[in-house]
Structure formats: structure tokens, C-alpha cells
Amino acid sequence: MSRSNKKWFSLNLSRKQNDDSGTCGCGKTSGGCGSHSNDAEMSEEEFYHAAVNASIGDEREKDGFDQVFDVKMDRRTAFRKLAASLLIGAGAVNTSCSMLSSDESKEKAQIDWEEQFKGNYKLMTDDEKKNTVDRLVRSYQLRTGKTISMSSKNAEEDVLFGYAFNISKCQGYMDCVSACVKENNQDRNSQMQYIRIHEMKDGEGLKFDEADDNYYHEVPAEGHFYLGTQCFHCDNPPCVEVCPVQATWREDDGLVVVDYDWCVGCRYCMAACPYDGRRFNWSKPEVPEEEVNHNQHYLGNRMRKKGVMEKCTFCVQRSREGKNPACVEACPTGARIFGNLLDPNSTIRWVLENKKVFRLKEDLGTEPKFWYFMD
Amino acid sequence: MMSSSLFVNRSLCLIVFCMVFFSCKHEDKYHGVMEKIEAEGEHYQGVSLSSENYLEGVDTILISEGGHTFLIPERKNQIKLYACTECHSKPLAEMQEGDIKKAHWDIKIVHANEKAMNCVTCHNPSNMDELRSVTGMSIDFDNSYNLCSQCHSKQFEDWKGGAHGKRIGGWAPPRASMTCVNCHNPHQPHFESRWPARFNTQKVKERE
Numbered sequence: 001m002s003r004s005n006k007k008w009f010s011l012n013l014s015r016k017q018n019d020d021s022g023t024c025g026c027g028k029t030s031g032g033c034g035s036h037s038n039d040a041e042m043s044e045e046e047f048y049h050a051a052v053n054a055s056i057g058d059e060r061e062k063d064g065f066d067q068v069f070d071v072k073m074d075r076r077t078a079f080r081k082l083a084a085s086l087l088i089g090a091g092a093v094n095t096s097c098s099m100l101s102s103d104e105s106k107e108k109a110q111i112d113w114e115e116q117f118k119g120n121y122k123l124m125t126d127d128e129k130k131n132t133v134d135r136l137v138r139s140y141q142l143r144t145g146k147t148i149s150m151s152s153k154n155a156e157e158d159v160l161f162g163y164a165f166n167i168s169k170c171q172g173y174m175d176c177v178s179a180c181v182k183e184n185n186q187d188r189n190s191q192m193q194y195i196r197i198h199e200m201k202d203g204e205g206l207k208f209d210e211a212d213d214n215y216y217h218e219v220p221a222e223g224h225f226y227l228g229t230q231c232f233h234c235d236n237p238p239c240v241e242v243c244p245v246q247a248t249w250r251e252d253d254g255l256v257v258v259d260y261d262w263c264v265g266c267r268y269c270m271a272a273c274p275y276d277g278r279r280f281n282w283s284k285p286e287v288p289e290e291e292v293n294h295n296q297h298y299l300g301n302r303m304r305k306k307g308v309m310e311k312c313t314f315c316v317q318r319s320r321e322g323k324n325p326a327c328v329e330a331c332p333t334g335a336r337i338f339g340n341l342l343d344p345n346s347t348i349r350w351v352l353e354n355k356k357v358f359r360l361k362e363d364l365g366t367e368p369k370f371w372y373f374m375d
Numbered sequence: 376m377m378s379s380s381l382f383v384n385r386s387l388c389l390i391v392f393c394m395v396f397f398s399c400k401h402e403d404k405y406h407g408v409m410e411k412i413e414a415e416g417e418h419y420q421g422v423s424l425s426s427e428n429y430l431e432g433v434d435t436i437l438i439s440e441g442g443h444t445f446l447i448p449e450r451k452n453q454i455k456l457y458a459c460t461e462c463h464s465k466p467l468a469e470m471q472e473g474d475i476k477k478a479h480w481d482i483k484i485v486h487a488n489e490k491a492m493n494c495v496t497c498h499n500p501s502n503m504d505e506l507r508s509v510t511g512m513s514i515d516f517d518n519s520y521n522l523c524s525q526c527h528s529k530q531f532e533d534w535k536g537g538a539h540g541k542r543i544g545g546w547a548p549p550r551a552s553m554t555c556v557n558c559h560n561p562h563q564p565h566f567e568s569r570w571p572a573r574f575n576t577q578k579v580k581e582r583e
Binding site: 172174321 | 582
């Protein structure tokens with residue numbers, strides 16, 4: 001039922017079987033894993049028995065103490081049981097066995113299944129990346145009737161993204177914050193924002209604890225300057241080190257990204273980040289349908305779910321196409337400069353080489369690729 | 376006996392060596408990101424991406440200043456009533472006398488002070504289609520940055536390098552940058568103060 005070269009188990013609920021190798025996801029070539037049948041479709045009763053058999057198996061013969069402690073279980077059995085109970089729990093049984101359910105709902109169930117058991121994006125081949133992106137696009141289409149475009153474009157050769165922020169130019173208008181929220185489909189209910197603009201008093205240095213990052217008065221305010229923070233895409237990112245499931249990593253073009261489908265929501269990265277660059281979805285992110293940005297990237301602004309981390313990606317959906325991030329484009333003062341650090345003729349390189357630049361908490365060795373400078 | 380102690384010694388050495396070798400994380404061969412940028416940038420081959428598509432619909436001209444060559448938006452086709460001589464057919468003094476409909480009445484100069492600047496500091500009264508430098512040399516409207524750079528030399532340096540001003544298109548080459556008058560009204564070049572674009576009410580609640 002699954003192609004042998006796949007890294008995860010998949011179940012064909014509606015599609016005709018293409019390969020006749022007869023192997024199924026559990027690795028066995030003949031029955032016993034509960035998901036194998038000679039017929040393309042099982043009857044409802046057959047499926048029920050197979051599912052029950054797969055989930056509890058010989059435990060039917062045991063009871064009480066034995067059932068809990070006298071279990072011979074290896075990794076594969078454990079996974080099989082988990083998969084089978086998930087299958088039942090998720091209601092996939094309902095959709096896959098019912099003769100009444102439409103092709104569409106079967107397709108939905110199929111997509112959900114494949115998405116549930118897909119691998120880590122970081123380890124996927126380009127084909128696998130494309131497949132998961134196609135599934136997500138189709139799934140969105142089935143659920144909302146709207147077509148989005150989602151990219152799985154990899155990092156370009158000879159590109160390392162860097163950012164510079166002019167603290168004498170920023171006027172605190174927060175147009176960048178607004179553009180970022182719209183571009184990246186951030187949750188409107190919790191008013192999540194990747195960018196913070198800190199209003200600081202002139203002549204007192206960078207005191208983040210005394211700065212106001214949620215001001216609302218006419219700007220620029222007398223005797224203040226403005227400094228923006230967001231994810232700095234460190235070259236030595238502590239958030240990546242602490243992730244127990246490797247759901248976040250540094251791409252070849254220097255972007256630190258998150259696989260929202262692999263993240264388990266432990267928030268270690270949030271604790272590890274010295275710059276308050278990461279955000280957590282305490283609730284399901286919601287964006288009004290008409291405001292959803294349909295130009296998406298798997299690692300960027302696609303819709304997230306509850307309980308996962310997210311953060312600024314330097315607008316990977318834009319930057320990998322050669323565009324500037326939304327914040328750079330929105331800034332009316334030209335305080336934000338973005339570009340390719342490896343290009344000796346780029347404007348970002350000129351800034352680094354000709355202006356007096358500094359980074360935040362440089363002593364930590366995190367090597368942020370986000371520099372500040374003054375006129 | 377001898378051989379076993381030798382073996383112990385050797386394995387101890389090996390363990391110590393392994394600890395020394397693997398305990399320090401030397402994943403990167405560079406000491407910092409600046410070193411890495413310089414080293415890897417030396418073999419820069421260029422990128423396949425281009426900003427050209429994002430510049431469609433913007434008429435640009437190529438300029439070369441101080442070793443930097445880049446595009447800036449054309450200005451003359453953005454000025455509604457260019458060429459100026461279509462109206463300014465007579466000398467200014469004559470035009471101000473007659474009962475011709477008033478033009479440019481809404482322009483107020485808030486730029487330096489009266490001693491330093493008035494209309495003809497930049498505009499050429501004998502040829503209204505051109506600007507002129509303080510020494511009387513003519514400057515095209517498309518290259519008005521040459522006028523600004525007479526006083527704002529520091530900003531001019533930063534602009535040429537890319538530290539001042541804003542890019543149009545994307546980060547990818549070719550570079551296209553806005554010119555002075557795309558952001559600053561030359562008659563009132565300062566930025567107005569205004570209210571921020573948004574206010575996070577949720578953050579206020581969370582911090583109560």
C-alpha cells in the first residue's frame with residue numbers, strides 16, 4: 001500500500017493501487033498488520049476486525065495485570081498500534097469505510113493521513129517537498145474552496161541573507177509591523193507580531209527593560225529613538241541547538257526556519273533565544289479568509305496550527321524570489337536594508353564595511369546576521 | 376603485563392584525544408560570521424535571481440556615481456506639467472505682473488532658511504526646464520540628486536553606497552534605488568510626525 005521508498009507509512013484510502021509488490025507500511029509482505037488486504041476495498045466488518053486486531057491484538061486473551069505488564073512490544077509493534085489507534089481515533093475509519101462518503105472526503109482523509117505520517121521537511125528530497133506542498137495546497141482547496149500557491153523553493157547558491165537597521169532613521173511608524181502581520185498570516189486574535197519596535201530614551205543607551213515596545217502616541221516622540229527587533233537569523237543559533245526534535249534549523253542561505261508540522265511545541269527554542277525572536281501559538285491562528293496571503297512557502301507564511309512555534313523568516317516566500325522582506329518594502333524611512341552578504345557589491349555589504357555597525361549581545365557568540373547602525 | 380599496561384596507556388591516550396577532538400564544537404571553520412562572509416564572498420559567482428521583474432512599470436535611468444552604478448526612477452515623466460516652458464514662455468517678472476492665473480501658490484519652502492535658500496537656489500529662472508547648481512551649472516530634473524548633494528554630502532555618500540534611502544524592486548541585482556525626491560519633498564524635505572500604524576491591544580491586556 002505504500003511505496004517502499006517512502007520514509008513514512010501511508011495508506012491508500014481511495015486511490016487505486018499502482019504497485020503490486022504487496023508490501024505494506026508495516027514491512028510485512030503478508031497479512032497480520034491489519035492494513036493489508038487483497039481487495040482494493042475492504043468491507044466495513046472486515047476493516048473493523050482488522051483495525052481492532054491491529055490495535056489490541058492478542059491482548060483480547062489477557063486481562064487486568066497481564067494486559068498492562070505482560071506485553072511484548074518492539075518499536076515496530078508500538079508504532080503499528082499507535083497508528084491503528086490513531087486511525088480509529090481520528091475518524092478515518094468513518095470516512096474510509098462508509099460507502100456514502102464522497103470521493104472528496106476520502107481524499108481529505110488520505111491527505112490527512114499522509115500529512116500525519118510524513119517526515120521532517122529538513123530530511124525530505126525535493127520530490128517529497130513538492131508532494132507535501134501539493135497535498136497542503138489541495139487540502140486547503142478542499143476545505144475552503146480557495147486556491148493558494150505554496151512554494152518549496154530551496155536556498156539559492158551563493159546567497160547568505162543579512163539585514164541592517166538604521167536606528168537614526170527609524171521614526172517608529174510601525175508600518176513594518178503592519179506589513180509583516182499581513183504578509184505572514186499572523187494570528188489576528190492574539191495579535192501576534194514578529195517585529196517589536198522599542199521606543200528608547202535618548203542618551204540612556206539601549207535599555208530594553210525601560211523601553212516601551214507598545215507605544216501609541218504621535219511619533220517620533222521628542223527625546224526618543226526607535227530600535228526594531230525580530231528574529232536575527234543567527235549564524236550560530238542557540239534555538240536550533242536546543243530543539244529536541246530538530247524541527248528548526250539553519251538553511252544554507254542563513255535563514256533559521258521552523259517545520260510547523262514537525263514542531264512539538266515544547267518552547268525550548270523560545271527560552272533559548274536571547275533576543276525574544278520566537279512566538280508561540282497558544283490558540284489556533286485565525287486570519288479572515290479575505291485577508292489570507294495566498295503566496296506562501298512551506299517554511300514561511302503558510303497557515304500554522306495551535307501549539308507550534310513560529311517567527312520571522314525574513315519572508316522566505318519573498319526573499320527566495322529576489323524580493324525584499326515585507327518590512328523592508330513597507331518602511332517609509334529607508335531604515336531597513338536587506339541583501340546578500342556574499343555579494344561584494346551589495347548594499348548590505350557596503351553598510352557593513354563603511355558604517356559603524358553593532359549587533360545585540362555580540363558577546364554571546366550567536367553571530368546574528370542583523371546589524372544596527374547610525375547615520 | 377607490559378603489553379596490557381601499554382594497551383591501557385594507548386587506549387587512555389585515544390580517549391583523551393577523542394575527548395579533546397570532539398568536545399569542542401568546530402562545525403564551522405570560521406571564527407565569526409564576518410570572517411565567513413569575506414571568505415565565501417571571494418568566490419561569489421552571482422545569483423540566478425533578478426529584480427528586473429519587480430521593476431516593471433517603473434521607468435528608470437542608469438546612473439554611475441563614485442564607483443556605484445545603479446538605477447534610479449526617471450523624474451521628468453512623473454512631473455505632471457513638464458516641460459515647464461510650456462507655461463513659462465516669458466521671463467518670470469513678466470509672468471508675475473500680468474493677471475495670469477496663479478500657479479504654484481501652494482508651494483511653501485520649509486528647507487533651510489531664507490538667507491540660504493529661495494526658489495532660484497535650485498531652479499534656473501532663465502531656463503525653467505532645468506535646475507541649476509550654486510555655481511550656475513545646469514542640472515537635469517532626472518539627476519536632481521546632484522543638487523541635493525551640494526549641501527548634503529554625507530547623505531549623498533550613504534545614498535551612493537546604499538545606507539541611505541530605499542531600494543525599489545528586490546534585493547537581487549540589478550540595484551534600483553529611490554532618489555532623494557522620491558521620499559523627500561524638495562520644498563519641505565522633513566518627515567511629518569504621525570500616529571503609529573497599529574497598536575497591540577492584546578499586549579496591553581497581557582501585561583496588566
